[in-house]
Amino acid sequence: MPADTKPTLDHPVFKIVKDQFPGKRFRGTEYRGQSTLIVDPADAHEVLAFLRDDASCRYNFLSDLFGIDYLNYPSRTIGRFAVVYNLVSHQRDDRLFVKVFLDPSLPTDGTADDPALYLDSVVDLWPGAEWPEREVFDMFGIRFRNHPDLRRILTWESYPAHPLRKDYPLRGRGEREQYRIVDRTSA
Amino acid sequence: MPYTIRPEQGIDVDAESTGYLREHVDTGERWVLNFGPQHPATHTTLRLVLELDGERVARCTPHIGYLHSGFEKLGEHLDYNQYVTIVSRMDYLSPIHNDITWHGAVETLFGIEITPRCKALRTIMNELARIQNHLLCVGAAALDLGAITAFLFAFNPREKIYDICDFIAGQRFHADWTRVGGLMQDLPDEAVFRKLVKDLVNDDLPRAVDEFEGLLNANRIFIDRTQGVGQIGHDEAVAHSLSGPMARASGVKRDLRKDFPYLCYKDNWDNAGAPAVEFKVPIALEGDAYARFRVRVEEIKQSMHIVRQLIDAIPGGPVDTYADAKMVKPPKKDVYGSIEGLIQHFELVMSNRGWKAPVAEAYGCNEGPNGEQGFYIVADGSPRSFRVRTRPACFINYSVMARLTEGHLLSDVPAILGSINVVAAELDR
Numbered sequence: 357m358p359a360d361t362k363p364t365l366d367h368p369v370f371k372i373v374k375d376q377f378p379g380k381r382f383r384g385t386e387y388r389g390q391s392t393l394i395v396d397p398a399d400a401h402e403v404l405a406f407l408r409d410d411a412s413c414r415y416n417f418l419s420d421l422f423g424i425d426y427l428n429y430p431s432r433t434i435g436r437f438a439v440v441y442n443l444v445s446h447q448r449d450d451r452l453f454v455k456v457f458l459d460p461s462l463p464t465d466g467t468a469d470d471p472a473l474y475l476d477s478v479v480d481l482w483p484g485a486e487w488p489e490r491e492v493f494d495m496f497g498i499r500f501r502n503h504p505d506l507r508r509i510l511t512w513e514s515y516p517a518h519p520l521r522k523d524y525p526l527r528g529r530g531e532r533e534q535y536r537i538v539d540r541t542s543a
Numbered sequence: 544m545p546y547t548i549r550p551e552q553g554i555d556v557d558a559e560s561t562g563y564l565r566e567h568v569d570t571g572e573r574w575v576l577n578f579g580p581q582h583p584a585t586h587t588t589l590r591l592v593l594e595l596d597g598e599r600v601a602r603c604t605p606h607i608g609y610l611h612s613g614f615e616k617l618g619e620h621l622d623y624n625q626y627v628t629i630v631s632r633m634d635y636l637s638p639i640h641n642d643i644t645w646h647g648a649v650e651t652l653f654g655i656e657i658t659p660r661c662k663a664l665r666t667i668m669n670e671l672a673r674i675q676n677h678l679l680c681v682g683a684a685a686l687d688l689g690a691i692t693a694f695l696f697a698f699n700p701r702e703k704i705y706d707i708c709d710f711i712a713g714q715r716f717h718a719d720w721t722r723v724g725g726l727m728q729d730l731p732d733e734a735v736f737r738k739l740v741k742d743l744v745n746d747d748l749p750r751a752v753d754e755f756e757g758l759l760n761a762n763r764i765f766i767d768r769t770q771g772v773g774q775i776g777h778d779e780a781v782a783h784s785l786s787g788p789m790a791r792a793s794g795v796k797r798d799l800r801k802d803f804p805y806l807c808y809k810d811n812w813d814n815a816g817a818p819a820v821e822f823k824v825p826i827a828l829e830g831d832a833y834a835r836f837r838v839r840v841e842e843i844k845q846s847m848h849i850v851r852q853l854i855d856a857i858p859g860g861p862v863d864t865y866a867d868a869k870m871v872k873p874p875k876k877d878v879y880g881s882i883e884g885l886i887q888h889f890e891l892v893m894s895n896r897g898w899k900a901p902v903a904e905a906y907g908c909n910e911g912p913n914g915e916q917g918f919y920i921v922a923d924g925s926p927r928s929f930r931v932r933t934r935p936a937c938f939i940n941y942s943v944m945a946r947l948t949e950g951h952l953l954s955d956v957p958a959i960l961g962s963i964n965v966v967a968a969e970l971d972r
Contacts, residue, residue, distance in 0.1 A: 387901075387903045387904060387905055388651060388652070388654060388903075388905055390904075390905060390906055392904070416781060417781055417784065418784050419784065419786075419915060419917075419934060420784075420917070420919070420932070420934040420939075422919065422932045424921055424930050424932075425930070429921075429923055429929060430902055430923050430924055431902045431923075440919070440932075442906065442917075442919070442934070446781070446795075446797060449802045449803065451803070451906075453906070482782055482783075482784060483779075483782050483783050484782060484783040484784030484785070484939060484942065484943075485784075486942060487938065487939065487942040488938075488939070491938075495615075508608075509607060509608060510607065510608040510611040510971055510972075511608060511611065512608070519613065519616060520615060520616060520930075526613075526616060526617070526619075526620055
């Protein structure tokens with residue numbers, strides 16, 4: 357196994373983005389040739405639109421969009437939650453990850469509508485983001501502004517938690533035992 | 544008995560209006576049909592709420608999650624070898640393919656370079672898994688349209704692929720065949736393996752493909768029911784993040800095996816100058832259900848071509864990376880025969896020991912039968928991943944279902960569903 361080396365932050369897009377948005381704050385990481393651009397939540401939509409349309413970036417394909425909960429992660433992170441955009445450029449055969457960190461302002465054990473956990477939806481840039489954004493909302497409780505139809509997707513509407521958060525136990529909090537039973541007379 | 548819409552009660556469909564609704568006046572004849580979750584044509588548990596205008600679909604709302612089993616949550620509690628048993632249950636039409644993707648991603652994270660023999664075997668099985676998946680997809684798509692014979696023709700060679708899985712891993716269905724840095728075991732008998740695979744790709748499979756192509760390719764009923772049905776164009780396919788045969792049937796020239804080569808799809812894979820395996824990426828331009836069928840059949844032929852190139856060229860040598868890595872379980876011979884092997888085995892399997900993973904994140908992907916399947920692993924230094932995200936090809940491909948069905952007849956819905964090839968276990972995870 358090769359020794360871990362220091363990240364090489366020479367991905368060409370890092371420089372392009374920095375030059376394009378001089379006032380904004382960016383961070384970059386790299387591991388095994390995979391580069392991640394870290395963007396502030398308020399700038400995410402603008403930067404992603406630029407990455408999609410700029411002639412030297414051309415990340416026209418949103419391969420995936422997902423959330424991460426960094427509660428008790430051994431390495432320090434900027435915020436507790438992250439939303440990652442997995443972008444691919446078809447013209448340049450290049451993959452870039454864009455990451456946005458969010459910090460909750462309310463307790464995370466329920467389904468409270470936390471004003472700090474909001475991001476601009478990218479459905480207007482990539483219509484394919486619709487379901488993945490719904491999944492992030494379902495699993496992490498991160499809401500997306502201007503999403504056409506932000507409902508839960510894998511769990512049911514009244515599910516009392518966001519199950520992929522790290523403070524949600526593996527076996528659940530008894531939802532399975534307290535399942536509402538609908539019989540023929542009440543259906 | 545269908546029921547009419549009662550707006551005052553709120554109906555369970557999307558709020559935004561669709562193209563069809565904008566162009567067609569509401570005749571007051573709209574009714575709602577619930578399709579699934581238990582229906583032979585949904586194959587697994589999917590539910591569509593169809594708002595119909597006579598027999599035409601005015602609005603389609605897919606509801607998923609009936610098979611959600613928390614695979615990603617489970618991934619945070621199982622170690623890098625154990626999780627393969629869960630992964631294998633995702634796209635269960637081709638279980639081995641999931642195994643290969645998962646351990647490919649783990650090896651990217653750890654920086655392990657697997658041995659040439661392992662690469663060749665994984666590539667062969669990856670392609671057989673693709674054939675396995677496509678055979679079921681085209682067979683079942685035909686079955687939904689009433690052509691049960693084609694389904695049976697497609698199913699016979701699938702059985703042979705299961706026999707091969709059984710032979711190499713001891714399990715027909717969920718083989719759980721890969722391990723970090725190698726395979727669960729080397730081939731029990733290489734000559735027998737070669738014979739099984741050659742019989743398949745030189746005899747059974749070409750015959751079966753001929754048979755069901757003969758039944759379907761010039762079949763008036765099949766063509767009428769699939770041509771022009773569920774069309775999606777190139778730009779829209781890219782914007783909707785489609786991948787795999789779905790995208791290629793719309794003219795998107797993308798294949799991870801060519802764009803980001805890995806395993807034997809990459810030049811110099813055996814470190815002795817072997818060229819990448821040769822194959823073509825079939826493309827269709829129509830973007831309808833028939834084009835998706837044709838692309839899949841063509842991919843079966845290309846996969847056979849890849850297997851034929853490799854089956855006589857499997858390199859010798861070990862199948863596991865062992866000597867230079869402390870990340871893989873040693874072969875059983877060493878565990879029982881040497882003190883170092885015994886120590887390393889227990890270092891990896893004891894619950895308070897295990898892998899020393901880096902504190903880092905890595906993504907590994909593989910061109911799957913349904914498109915790009917990948918795993919994004921967040922590792923925290925412990926033997927278990929901190930977070931593992933699947934890039935589910937079916938989930939993302941299925942999200943265009945509403946867009947594809949609207950404006951079509953109710954009888955086209957199974958045709959479109961069959962052409963997307965949605966596997967609910969991967970859809971809901």
